Amino acid sequence: MSNKNITCECGHVNPYGTEICEVCGKPLKGDLDSKQLLNMRYEGSARRSQTYKTTIIDKIWNFFSSVKVGIWIIILLLVASAIGTIFPQEMYIPPLSDPTVYYKEQYGVLGQLYYDLGFHNLYGSWWYMLLIAALGLSLIVASLDRFIPLYRSLKKQRVIRHESFMKRQKYFGVTEVNENTPDLQGIKEALEKKRYKVKEEEGHLFAEKNRFSRWGPYVNHIGLILFLIGGMLRFFPGMYVDEVLWLREGETEKIKGTEEAYYLQSDGFILETYDNNDEKFKNAIEESGQAAVAKNYQTDAVLYKQVGERVAGTDPELEKVKEHPIQVNKPLKFDGYAIYQVDYKLNELQTMSFTMDNKDTGESVGDLSINLYNPDKSYDLDNGYRVEVMDYFPDFEFNDKGEPTTKSKIPNNPAFILNMVSPEHPDGEVAFVAIKQNLEPLGENDYKMSFQNVDTKNVSGLVVRKDNTLWILAIGGAIFMIGVIQGMYWNHRRIWVRRTDKDIWLSSHTNKNWYGLKRELESISTQTGLQMPIDQAEQKK
Amino acid sequence: MAQLSSNLLYVAFFIYFAASIVFAISLFGRKWRKSDEESHAKKWGMWGFILSTVGFLFQLSYFITRWIAAGHAPVSNLFEFTTFFGMAMVFAFLIIYLIYRSNVIGVFAMPVAIIVIAYASVFPSDIQPLIPALQSNWLKIHVTTAALGEGILAISFAAGLVYLVKTVNQKKASKSTFWLEFVMYSLISTIAFVILSLGFEAAGYSSTYQFVDQNEQQVTVDYTLPALAGPTDGQYVSGNEFGPLFEAPSWMKGEKAAHKLNTLIWSIVGGLVLYGLIRLVLRKRIGAAIQPALKNVNEELVDEIQYRAVAIGFPVFTLGALIFAMIWAQAAWTRFWGWDPKEVWALVTFLFYAAYLHLRLSRGWQGEKSAWLAVVGFVIIMLNLVVVNLVISGLHSYA
Known part of the structure; x- marks a missing residue:
């Protein structure tokens, strides 16, 4: 601990850099009698980035903890991502076409420039990766920089707050005491009816609700970081398999990527199209200009597992695992793998027969x-x-x-x-x-x-996938959603009340949705007979 | 059933129109009748809300009957999606209205929803069969959630627009007045485009051209608007014989490039004409003409609504357009993410609103700056709807 800690008049020792006493809320910086509203952001807590600025580590920390820098990273990613959609990425140009000429041929000079700048493979480029890495770093540093001191402040806050703290809130009201003014108990009940947690101490009330909403941003950042880690895991061997498997009707093939443990047999490929005379779809099919619209691509597949070791030169012993019609949207799943229907070839030549004639x-x-x-x-x-x-x-x-x-x-x-x-x-x-x-x-x-005839077979184009990163991505995504909802759909509201013989003070703060807070205060003041607090920010105008 | 469905949509459309007018009347307190301003606004606002709700119920009936007729959720092509987006906007508006009771949001949000639905009518509305990739429960889950998120975010645009019209200084021309007029012009040129398209379609206009594309393929293209810009070295084949007045520049490649350019020119010119006529009548900027009607509007409340819509819409959008999208893509396309243009633009939208939230919450961008961001956000959403589907073609180009 630094010996530059700040001891407040209430006796609490605040970390160096604190702007508002964690316990009593006394402003530790600037003129105590100032009328200016307090900057309540992060509760005036001592953030590392605002406090230490000398060493290299400080500087790196401060750079990545800055929201401004974070926003710039987001904007750069946004612009770069958008640029990547101007022309198709390399993976989407027709197979077998040569990218060195494709872009120029299809899109002229601009296409050539796009290719020369490497934008045809933008999302895999080193600088795009670097931007994502910077985003991850920024998420971690900025969250730590704010979360820890904010957590301290909100945990240590006391019921009795400093006068200056109360006076300098956006909503502040004074009600003179007369025979009609309610006692603290009445105010407490009114607040509790609004589902505030109310604490009482020496003529003061402190009402608070939905503090958990303050953790929303940090929770969603954790989710995002997990998601980015999940994205990185893909590059580790064994986490990710992606193989193409062409399978002819009636044939059984080793499934690539499964270390020869599994075999797949095709009992036939089915292509169904919609009836062009179907009353319901007739117009649309005609309008589309297509001869037919596909209804179903399906490979009737049988999955086998190899039993025991394969002896060289012999056929492996196979055990049937399951039958499954593989359709688009309905992959065959087994043992962490999934096999997808992605392509087909109809009537591929298999055998040709001839006669030899004199x-x-x-x-x-x-x-x-x-x-x-x-x-x-x-x-x-x-x-x-x-x-x-x-x-x-x-x-x-x-x-x-x-x-x-x-x-x-x-x-x-x-x-x-x-x-x-x-x-x-x-x-x-x-x-x-x-x-x-x-x-x-x-x-x-x-x-x-003399040519007699040909035998043809249909061939299924299948993709074999294993993605062991999905679970961490799912967890990351779920945590992100929880965090966003927790932070966005609830608001952290606090109300402080202080009663003396002369008057009752009431001040209030929320992290967002001031309109909602105002309506709540209006309702509370009608119920209790207290003066509606004044919006001091509005007053200043 | 399909006929009933489209009639219900027409009815909804006209009720929305009536609701917009009623909301507008609610703003003109004393000018309208010498009644007490507050009760006037309350009364007309209530009627506006009731009409909007009735219109919404009609559109919901359109949606349900079309679902029954088609046998799948009617969100599978551009017509259906855009219509649904308009409906989601109205729904989002109704919710925001219930929270804030703000008539002025209705004055802007309802017409924007109307324009969106009118724009939808330009696309073929035949019930289409679903291709295999679309045959999934995720179609309804992903598309409706994404559209709802976009609808809520669009309310933030409407509120941002209110804020700008109310606060931008109209006494002298500035960057702000220019861009505000540009937003107005964009909305108007969308209207112009719809009128032109439907007008020429009703007149049965069509002409066909043939040309050789960059892959040396003979291609025919149908123009439903008179050809100003024709395909490079295009040959007239059949139909109306007007034009083309000039050929599209040769660097514009792609089967439909010239056709798209032609549509764009018509929209720009049509928009300019319509905008010009309005300016002639008003004799001032559109923003300046509307501004006095907003003099009683509480701009802080409008700013709050604008932000609240993003706060509500952002999680919904993320869930629908990214998370549900990824789950479905993993099943249908073998990978949860593949840098398809539509995916990327959903990410761009997400990043943009993430930047918006950080700017607002941590950098104090409120009021005018925030309102401009809300406008830009809507532009991005519309880009994703219009440009990405029609110009950049990827896996999502179903229409």
């Missing part, structure tokens, strides 16, 4: 069916006929040099270079086979591949 006779010598995800090296057709897969392009296109190549591993446009082996041609004849294309690059062949 061109002269037109007769087929055999048929084969190629799995487009995993083609065999060669297909035996008996009787000396065989088809070898020399090359496979699942998503075929010609590159810049005019060579065949593939855009992706998804069989959107499958093409093959096949070698047809026959008794006449034991070395085979080469054919290039694609959808609606049949080329003979090395000269005329005697045999040809």
